[in-house]
Amino acid sequence: MGSFKGHALPGTLFLLVGVWHVWSSLFRYVSNPKAFRVRVWNPVPGFDGKLKYFELYLVVVGAFIDLCIELLYSTHLKFFVNGVLNPNHMNDFEHSGMLLMFFIFGVVSLLSEKTRFLPLPEGALCLVAATAFCAEYLLFYFHSTTHKGLEGYYHLLLVLLIGLCVLSTVAGALLPTSFPVDLSNGIAITLQGLWFYQTAFTLYGPMIPDGCQLKNDQITCPSVGSQVRGELLANFQLFALVFGVLVAVAVSYSFLASKYGDSDVRSLHAAQDGLDSD
Incomplete structure (x- = not known):
């Protein structure tokens, strides 16, 4: 069982x-498509380079705070019971393991970029990130908390989105110059974040489907009809999120191409328009 804050x-x-x-993938491609390379993280420009590593610091600090919440606050420091791991907090331990992997990815990336102790190529960093996503995938797929009914369906869709993150990140290591791969990775991560929010609002917030209820820390749908309606609603929500993200990506690409587009991008579009008109 989860919570609104635990998903948000x-x-x-x-x-x-x-x-x-x-956004960074689109900008880098329209600015110079010939020099485009897959990046597992993207520096923040300007500000005299002070915010260059902001994304990596966000990953490290965010994962560390969430790790402390899961491992220290949620467990109340009751790690062991009768000499074994506390069975009442196994899900907290599992979440902590997932967050630790993302924390390690952020630290390794910072060491690689800012020091000479661990110089790794971008492909190797992609594989480190893919390992973190794999840990997340395995966590939710083999979760000790048994997700049943509507809650289980929402988490199944989450696992599918995490799988896309794994595949696109590995593909980035294998195809280091592919713009579609880099863009797909960003879209998959965005959709995962949105689906966490959708799960929070639907299962633990005001959007719970008719006929279902949150009672005694359990999502229950008494009738088969309410269960099916809830799953169909989940399908529609995921479709709406995918559609919305793709529209936003298309609009962003159009804006960036018109404002910062390289001549090669404009020539490519002109050639495509010529083929379409023939």
């Missing part, structure tokens, strides 16, 4: 990183 906090982190990744 990681959702915020994934959403911020995903939106920034999409």
